[in-house]
Amino acid sequence: MQNKLTSLSTWYQENKRSLPWRADKNPYHVWISEIMLQQTRIEAVIPYYQCFINTLPTIHALANIEEDKLLKLWEGLGYYSRAKNLKKAAQIIESEYQGIFPKNYEEILKLPGIGEYTASAIASICFNQKEVTIDGNVLRVYTRFFNDNRNIDDVKVKKEIRKHLMNLIPNDVGDFNQGMMELGETICLPKGLPKCQECPLNQDCLAYKKNTYQTLPQKKKKIQKKEEEYTILIYQYQNKYSLYQRKEESLLQNLWSFPQLEGNITKKELVSYLEKNRISYSNIEEGINYTHIFTHKKWKMKSYKINLKDINNLSYPFYSKEEIKKHYALASAYKSFLDE
Numbered sequence: 409m410q411n412k413l414t415s416l417s418t419w420y421q422e423n424k425r426s427l428p429w430r431a432d433k434n435p436y437h438v439w440i441s442e443i444m445l446q447q448t449r450i451e452a453v454i455p456y457y458q459c460f461i462n463t464l465p466t467i468h469a470l471a472n473i474e475e476d477k478l479l480k481l482w483e484g485l486g487y488y489s490r491a492k493n494l495k496k497a498a499q500i501i502e503s504e505y506q507g508i509f510p511k512n513y514e515e516i517l518k519l520p521g522i523g524e525y526t527a528s529a530i531a532s533i534c535f536n537q538k539e540v541t542i543d544g545n546v547l548r549v550y551t552r553f554f555n556d557n558r559n560i561d562d563v564k565v566k567k568e569i570r571k572h573l574m575n576l577i578p579n580d581v582g583d584f585n586q587g588m589m590e591l592g593e594t595i596c597l598p599k600g601l602p603k604c605q606e607c608p609l610n611q612d613c614l615a616y617k618k619n620t621y622q623t624l625p626q627k628k629k630k631i632q633k634k635e636e637e638y639t640i641l642i643y644q645y646q647n648k649y650s651l652y653q654r655k656e657e658s659l660l661q662n663l664w665s666f667p668q669l670e671g672n673i674t675k676k677e678l679v680s681y682l683e684k685n686r687i688s689y690s691n692i693e694e695g696i697n698y699t700h701i702f703t704h705k706k707w708k709m710k711s712y713k714i715n716l717k718d719i720n721n722l723s724y725p726f727y728s729k730e731e732i733k734k735h736y737a738l739a740s741a742y743k744s745f746l747d748e
């Protein structure tokens with residue numbers, strides 16, 4: 409059964425999708441693609457990846473880019489701390505490794521923003537180091553193939569699966585790892601959707617034989633995301649809109665946003681706020697509502713469009729919609745308000 413699983417290396421070579429970061433085994437390319445793939449689907453990543461590599465073709469270019477330009481390249485992908493960590497890691501590679509990507513798993517793992525999964529992917533794909541990659545796709549294929557109903561959110565279980573896979577990985581470790589991930593992404597799909605008829609493992613897959621694949625993998629229940637409410641103020645003056653750059657230590661640090669107030673503010677409360685702050689307006693309109701989901705929290709946002717008579721008591725800079733789109737990295741949470 410183990411040989412059958414390891415035959416995934418051959419299956420991968422014959423069936424892999426053609427993706428831009430697979431054109432070579434350059435660790436810079438694999439690294440950028442892996443970090444982007446943590447954010448969104450493959451199809452969505454391709455244009456971001458191509459633009460990123462065209463603008464920053466080397467580790468040196470990434471280490472030296474201005475932060476605003478970097479955030480602009482990342483705009484729309486979310487989790488901007490990942491982009492900032494890319495730059496930090498590139499600077500470390502420049503200063504400590506003479507600009508050459510480290511080959512060793514332990515050294516790769518020390519770089520900012522690189523966790524076990526990414527480190528093992530780079531080490532195995534680019535340097536053929538004996539490391540297994542463990543992500544949701546791999547765990548799904550593994551638990552189904554072995555009909556393993558342990559809780560995969562349990563760290564101990566994950567460690568045991570890693571150990572088992574380490575014992576059976578073949579010499580072409582990069583292709584095996586990618587084969588497991590590719591099978592999970594294209595055939596051994598989540599919930600009730602695996603395409604078992606097309607699967608190269610179907611003769612030996614225990615979950616397929618026992619018809620248990622719909623119940624695997626087993627996970628503990630998801631934690632409810634914390635909910636916060638905000639009211640977004642879209643101040644408009646002569647076809648320009650006020651923005652500010654977030655300075656506080658937060659997940660949106662250094663990104664641009666519209667001014668906002670905590671809570672779900674009524675129009676009457678907003679009028680009092682404007683009067684108290686001597687903000688002179690001609691008209692207030694209710695705008696759209698939008699909920700933005702972060703990893704651990706949810707922002708429920710409502711908005712008001714406020715047409716100003718003057719901007720005397722506001723310290724924010726004002727920009728046209730075109731200027732914002734072209735030059736300022738607006739946090740994804742606020743995009744819908746600009747588009748509106």
Ligand code: SF4
Pocket residue numbers: 549552553595596597602603604607608609610613614615616621
């Ligand atoms: S046979 Fe079905 S359940 Fe088993 S690994 Fe293949 S796709 Fe997944």
